Amino acid sequence: MAQLATIAPYTAYKPRPFTRDQRGKTTILYGGLTWKHERLMQGALHNLKYNAEPLPNIARDDLDAGKELIDTGACCPTIFTTGSLVNFLKKEVAAHGKDQVNDKFIYLTAGACGPCRFGQYHESYSMALDGLGLRDFRLFLLAQDELDQGPANGGGLEINMPMSLGLIWSILCGDLLVDLEYMTRPYEVNPGQTDAVLKDSVEYMYEVFLHRPDRGKKYGTLAWHLMSNYFTKALREVRKKWDAIEVDHLRVKAKVKVTGEFWLQTHEGDGNYNIKRWLEQEQSEVVPPPVAVWLHYLLHPEIRKLEHRNSKSKHPQMQQMALQALEKIYRGTYNRFRKALANLPNELPDQVELKQLAEPFYHFELRGGEGHMLIGKALHAYHHKKAHMICELSPYSCMPNTMSIGSMANVLGKYPDLLYAPIEVKGDAEVHALSRCQMILTEAKKRAQAEFEDVMKKTGLTVDAIRKYEARHPEVKRATYKVPHLGYAGMAANYITHLARCGVGNA
Amino acid sequence: MRFPTLPTWFAKKLSVASPVKVKDRSQLRVGIPKVLNIWTTAQFWVGFLKALGVSSENIIFSSDTSEEQGREFGKGRGTVDCCYPVKCISGHYGELIFGQKKKINVLFSPMIHTLPSLLHGHVVDTITCTRVMAGPESIKAGFMKERDIFTENGIVYASPFVSLGDRHMVVQQMHDSLKDVFDLDLEETNLAVQAGFEALDAFTAKARQQSRDILNWCAQNQKPCILVLARPYHMDTGIGHEIEAELQAHGFPILWLQYLPGDGDLMNWLFEEDMRSGRIKSPFDISDVWTSSYSSNTNEIMWGAKFASRCPWITCVIRLSSYECGMDQPTYTPTQKIVEASRTLFFKFGDLDSTKPAGSIKIRVETVVHYMAKYSQEIMRSKLARLSPQCPLGPLQAPASSLPESEVPAGLHADNPPAVSAAS
Ligand code: SF4
Ligand code: SF4
Numbered sequence: 055m056a057q058l059a060t061i062a063p064y065t066a067y068k069p070r071p072f073t074r075d076q077r078g079k080t081t082i083l084y085g086g087l088t089w090k091h092e093r094l095m096q097g098a099l100h101n102l103k104y105n106a107e108p109l110p111n112i113a114r115d116d117l118d119a120g121k122e123l124i125d126t127g128a129c130c131p132t133i134f135t136t137g138s139l140v141n142f143l144k145k146e147v148a149a150h151g152k153d154q155v156n157d158k159f160i161y162l163t164a165g166a167c168g169p170c171r172f173g174q175y176h177e178s179y180s181m182a183l184d185g186l187g188l189r190d191f192r193l194f195l196l197a198q199d200e201l202d203q204g205p206a207n208g209g210g211l212e213i214n215m216p217m218s219l220g221l222i223w224s225i226l227c228g229d230l231l232v233d234l235e236y237m238t239r240p241y242e243v244n245p246g247q248t249d250a251v252l253k254d255s256v257e258y259m260y261e262v263f264l265h266r267p268d269r270g271k272k273y274g275t276l277a278w279h280l281m282s283n284y285f286t287k288a289l290r291e292v293r294k295k296w297d298a299i300e301v302d303h304l305r306v307k308a309k310v311k312v313t314g315e316f317w318l319q320t321h322e323g324d325g326n327y328n329i330k331r332w333l334e335q336e337q338s339e340v341v342p343p344p345v346a347v348w349l350h351y352l353l354h355p356e357i358r359k360l361e362h363r364n365s366k367s368k369h370p371q372m373q374q375m376a377l378q379a380l381e382k383i384y385r386g387t388y389n390r391f392r393k394a395l396a397n398l399p400n401e402l403p404d405q406v407e408l409k410q411l412a413e414p415f416y417h418f419e420l421r422g423g424e425g426h427m428l429i430g431k432a433l434h435a436y437h438h439k440k441a442h443m444i445c446e447l448s449p450y451s452c453m454p455n456t457m458s459i460g461s462m463a464n465v466l467g468k469y470p471d472l473l474y475a476p477i478e479v480k481g482d483a484e485v486h487a488l489s490r491c492q493m494i495l496t497e498a499k500k501r502a503q504a505e506f507e508d509v510m511k512k513t514g515l516t517v518d519a520i521r522k523y524e525a526r527h528p529e530v531k532r533a534t535y536k537v538p539h540l541g542y543a544g545m546a547a548n549y550i551t552h553l554a555r556c557g558v559g560n561a
Numbered sequence: 562m563r564f565p566t567l568p569t570w571f572a573k574k575l576s577v578a579s580p581v582k583v584k585d586r587s588q589l590r591v592g593i594p595k596v597l598n599i600w601t602t603a604q605f606w607v608g609f610l611k612a613l614g615v616s617s618e619n620i621i622f623s624s625d626t627s628e629e630q631g632r633e634f635g636k637g638r639g640t641v642d643c644c645y646p647v648k649c650i651s652g653h654y655g656e657l658i659f660g661q662k663k664k665i666n667v668l669f670s671p672m673i674h675t676l677p678s679l680l681h682g683h684v685v686d687t688i689t690c691t692r693v694m695a696g697p698e699s700i701k702a703g704f705m706k707e708r709d710i711f712t713e714n715g716i717v718y719a720s721p722f723v724s725l726g727d728r729h730m731v732v733q734q735m736h737d738s739l740k741d742v743f744d745l746d747l748e749e750t751n752l753a754v755q756a757g758f759e760a761l762d763a764f765t766a767k768a769r770q771q772s773r774d775i776l777n778w779c780a781q782n783q784k785p786c787i788l789v790l791a792r793p794y795h796m797d798t799g800i801g802h803e804i805e806a807e808l809q810a811h812g813f814p815i816l817w818l819q820y821l822p823g824d825g826d827l828m829n830w831l832f833e834e835d836m837r838s839g840r841i842k843s844p845f846d847i848s849d850v851w852t853s854s855y856s857s858n859t860n861e862i863m864w865g866a867k868f869a870s871r872c873p874w875i876t877c878v879i880r881l882s883s884y885e886c887g888m889d890q891p892t893y894t895p896t897q898k899i900v901e902a903s904r905t906l907f908f909k910f911g912d913l914d915s916t917k918p919a920g921s922i923k924i925r926v927e928t929v930v931h932y933m934a935k936y937s938q939e940i941m942r943s944k945l946a947r948l949s950p951q952c953p954l955g956p957l958q959a960p961a962s963s964l965p966e967s968e969v970p971a972g973l974h975a976d977n978p979p980a981v982s983a984a985s
Contacts, residue, residue: 127889458695460699
């Protein structure tokens with residue numbers, strides 16, 4: 055056959071291999087969570103002898119850098135994360151040249167099955183790489199639902215049990231520290247002490263992950279992670295550090311549960327107008343969203359049945375049972391870690407309950423973003439009085455979030471007293487977003503105050519009597535003192551009720 | 562909270578119908594909003610309902626989208642700002658609830674999770690866009706937030722969650738969600754689902770054959786045609802704004818990517834070189850251009866772009882995209898590059914919204930027509946030169962150049978495309 059004329063067809067980005075022998079001189083870049091999570095993940099990666107570096111925290115100018123290089127109309131998490139990588143690479147190229155950057159770094163990012171752009175993030179990244187003239191730069195995806203993906207693309211990166219478990223465990227520990235942070239800082243007596251102890255705890259846990267013992271590559275390491283007291287012991291040490299923080303739980307704060315799109319709700323920085331810090335400055339206590347809830351959602355066998363619809367497994371029932379066991383172990387592990395921290399961090403919500411709560415409003419099998427969980431979480435907080443208000447962070451033009459926000463209209467019709475602030479985040483309209491939040495927050499604060507006054511009246515306690523009790527029982531002023539949840543959203547109301555039950559009024 | 566079923570309707574029927582015809586559904590009126598992926602799956606729903614005994618005249622589709630429809634029936638029902646193909650659904654719901662002379666009994670608005678696709682098995686998945694899937698929940702909220710408008714109007718709201726792309730799932734899904742609505746047993750659900758798929762498959766096969774006939778005609782007459790690269794609902798005159806009809810009025814046959822022929826002979830001819838070089842494993846493999854192949858319509862848009870870049874008679878692609886479409890956003894550059902790699906003309910009509918931008922469409926259409934008239938013959942020639950002479954559409958004559966040699970853009974002979982794309 056005669057040779058036909060050919061063209062150079064468009065070809066999707068495919069990374070060059072990253073080989074085993076390049077590991078020593080290559081740095082893995084990653085990002086997308088909080089600095090606490092990222093530092094612990096770094097410990098887990100260093101432990102496996104990878105060079106690893108989180109990208110600098112997202113800044114406002116990452117938005118412009120991202121916008122410049124990808125097609126218009128992207129959601130802000132896509133733009134921010136692309137921009138962050140772009141700005142990092144630009145700096146490195148300026149300092150060391152393209153070839154060195156291509157060889158020195160790889161970028162590891164989470165991949166997802168994607169009915170939304172989350173599954174297509176890397177398309178934007180690769181477009182940005184094209185724009186930078188860095189098509190030889192290597193970008194790899196880490197599937198979120200497989201613990202052992204084997205050596206990928208040349209063997210330099212082995213996504214095996216030790217790596218996956220290290221990363222998941224570091225995320226869980228990161229979540230627990232974040233929970234401690236947010237429940238303590240609004241009440242700290244000595245300003246800055248929480249942040250200092252937090253930093254110290256993160257560094258301590260980094261070392262813990264760095265020195266994690268090697269227990270093989272398969273089931274030995276799985277068994278060790280599940281059974282060893284290595285991490286619980288370390289977390290008990292962390293608790294001791296937090297003992298030193300003195301808190302004043304009589305401060306009346308509106309409790310604000312932050313929910314929303316995964317990246318946006320987790321992020322702390324310019325990407326979401328630093329809204330968590332802003333809320334704290336506005337006299338509230340933030341209930342931060344743990345990454346662990348997302349992972350729980352991903353592995354819950356009942357919720358995620360659909361993912362196995364085309365499973366070729368010869369033993370589907372066995373597979374289902376294994377998943378059920380895995381889910382129990384996962385929750386059990388989280389609870390074990392919580393216990394080491396005096397059960398202070400919040401429990402993971404029951405996924406089946408979230409599903410049931412959301413059911414009349416949003417089908418649980420609707421995929422994309424947080425799916426039905428946004429509605430489930432809002433109703434969970436409402437029914438269980440876990441927060442005075444919900445602040446839902448929604449990226450402008452996010453596909454799944456717009457749909458669940460739309461469905462929330464139905465929820466609010468049924469529960470008109472649910473305080474709900476959907477905040478659209480574009481990245482560059484801070485004043486507008488925060489003032490919207492402020493409107494609902496004002497009402498939440500009123501509720502917190504009313505709750506406080508109501509409890510004072512009911513218990514007949516006075517501030518003076520409480521202060522005297524605190525002076526005699528300094529342990530109640532420790533950040534690690536567990537104030538039980540006694541039916542109020544606010545910390546102060548629960549604290550007073552608890553003290554009354556302890557007999558403060560009779561003292 | 563569960564939606565009310567049809568006990569009242571069936572109770573009424575039972576008292577008047579003969580005892581043997583317990584499930585006579587011939588008088589039941591079912592309204593279907595003609596939105597989103599209903600555009601490529603309508604035959605399934607009609608086939609399904611007809612097999613259950615609902616008569617054809619009682620299956621009512623809402624009209625094409627229009628601003629008037631939104632104003633008259635959807636006003637105040639929107640719950641969130643998003644892309645127009647979803648936002649406009651309130652008007653469709655409203656029209657079915659308030660705009661029928663004879664009231665409907667059931668408002669049937671499926672949540673379609675996966676889609677049947679020619680690419681099934683060659684891509685990671687065939688999921689729909691999140692908004693397509695969840696749109697009904699969000700729109701429903703607008704009719705329930707203050708009062709339950711469905712119940713007030715004696716309408717049962719039925720919104721099955723269905724994985725049409727995974728046929729083995731469908732019977733159970735339909736039965737679970739519709740058993741109370743239509744008083745269904747599993748066996749009749751099974752038969753109705755089968756009937757639905759038969760109707761859909763027959764229609765799709767016919768539509769694909771018609772596309773092949775068009776290509777056949779183009780090949781025999783060496784005439785160009787245009788491929789529309791868009792989502793199914795851009796066929797809606799209120800969403801796609803009939804841009805392709807304006808081009809058709811200039812004498813260019815129009816193909817929609819959803820109904821491109823996928824016959825083996827044609828596919829192997831078009832993708833012969835790609836398979837020979839190992840670039841792809843099958844003509845339906847798109848991993849060479851798009852690795853995150855989860856989304857059905859996105860996958861097909863990518864495949865359509867590849868088809869167009871290889872098929873000689875498709876000398877122009879028009880890309881339609883709605884304002885704020887998150888699924889299209891990452892595909893703009895890749896599709897354009899895929900198409901233009903073979904110098905095929907590419908025109909993007911982006912940011913389509915509720916109002917038809919008639920003036921700018923007119924100008925753009927004139928531009929398309931101009932470029933097509935000027936370059937089509939050369940594009941056909943250069944694309945044919947890259948394919949084997951054994952064309953399955955019959956023996957061909959090389960198209961004569963309509964341009965003097967000096968005016969033929971260099972790109973049509975060499976590897977650099979001429980800058981004739983007009984993406985907006
Ligand atoms: S969930 Fe929304 S914001 Fe996040 S990637 Fe998907 S579309 Fe973007
Ligand atoms: S594909 Fe685009 S236009 Fe269609 S529903 Fe999704 S976001 Fe809207």
